[in-house]
Amino acid sequence: MGRVIAIVNQKGGVGKTTTAINLSSALGIFEKKTLLIDFDPQGNSSSGVGIERDNPNVYEALIGAISISDVIKSSPILETLDVIPSNMDLSGAEIELVKEYSREYKLKNIVDEVRDDYEYIIIDCPPSLGLLTVNALSASTDVVIPIQCEYYALEGVSQLLNTIRLIKKNLNKELNIMGILLTLYDKRLNLSQQVAKEVRRYFQKQVFDSIIHRGVKLSEAPSFGKSIFHYDIKSRGAKHYLALAKEVIER
Numbered sequence: 001m002g003r004v005i006a007i008v009n010q011k012g013g014v015g016k017t018t019t020a021i022n023l024s025s026a027l028g029i030f031e032k033k034t035l036l037i038d039f040d041p042q043g044n045s046s047s048g049v050g051i052e053r054d055n056p057n058v059y060e061a062l063i064g065a066i067s068i069s070d071v072i073k074s075s076p077i078l079e080t081l082d083v084i085p086s087n088m089d090l091s092g093a094e095i096e097l098v099k100e101y102s103r104e105y106k107l108k109n110i111v112d113e114v115r116d117d118y119e120y121i122i123i124d125c126p127p128s129l130g131l132l133t134v135n136a137l138s139a140s141t142d143v144v145i146p147i148q149c150e151y152y153a154l155e156g157v158s159q160l161l162n163t164i165r166l167i168k169k170n171l172n173k174e175l176n177i178m179g180i181l182l183t184l185y186d187k188r189l190n191l192s193q194q195v196a197k198e199v200r201r202y203f204q205k206q207v208f209d210s211i212i213h214r215g216v217k218l219s220e221a222p223s224f225g226k227s228i229f230h231y232d233i234k235s236r237g238a239k240h241y242l243a244l245a246k247e248v249i250e251r
């Protein structure tokens with residue numbers, strides 16, 4: 001059965017989607033059959049791999065309107081990468097699911113149906129610790145936490161770790177923190193170096209060796225619906241996301 005990895009941080013703009021797109025693509029490049037689930041109503045990881053935020057989408061599968069196999073699309077960029085797209089419809093789920101039976105397991109129920117078909121399933125989470133993220137954590141075997149090497153990097157991280165602890169205790173015993181990923185690193189800035197040092201001192205071996213540097217290519221690629229490997233294979237971002245995927249495969 002495949003590993004299911006949620007990319008989580010309730011802080012916005014820390015590189016969750018960039019990591020979801022490029023880690024899933026890198027795993028695909030390593031010939032691992034991979035499914036990317038866009039679980040953010042913003043739909044950025046769908047468009048980032050060249051898939052329209054149209055119907056059918058993850059919301060319809062979540063509420064049981066259609067089966068998951070009808071929502072899965074082959075990515076236009078890699079044969080080994082499939083995608084479940086998302087769009088604004090998903091924002092309604094946060095409220096609608098509240099009154100439903102076993103509301104925390106809606107995503108798990110559909111993910112379990114296809115878990116045998118993939119070696120890796122990557123879930124891009126929204127910037128909140130609401131019911132969508134709880135669903136993602138309940139459906140996952142592993143968590144990757146991107147932390148930006150900037151001011152307030154650790155803001156909210158203890159709350160996030162506490163949420164993960166509670167989910168592990170009450171909803172998903174299998175859940176494991178795979179690693180913390182330093183993102184948006186700028187080696188010219190003292191601050192970046194300090195944050196990276198502090199995160200490593202605090203989390204030690206939990207921090208991935210690979211660091212994702214701030215780079216213009218990484219920010220440009222999604223607007224072309226391409227992973228960094230299809231946009232500029234020679235870029236530093238491509239090299240670092242490949243290195244991250246290797247670590248993920250080894251962990």
Ligand SMILES: Nc1ncnc2c1ncn2[C@@H]1O[C@H](COP(=O)(O)OP(=O)(O)OP(=O)(O)O)[C@@H](O)[C@H]1O
Binds near residue numbers: 016040
């Ligand atoms: N390593 C990087 N170098 C340069 N730009 C980056 C990098 N990582 C992310 N970005 C840019 O920063 C912005 C936020 O990144 P991203 O969308 O991946 O974060 P996010 O955590 O998914 O945000 P949200 O919380 O809104 O979902 C985007 O414009 C993205 O292109």
Ligand SMILES: [Mg+2]
Binds near residue numbers: 017018040
């Ligand atoms: Mg995002």
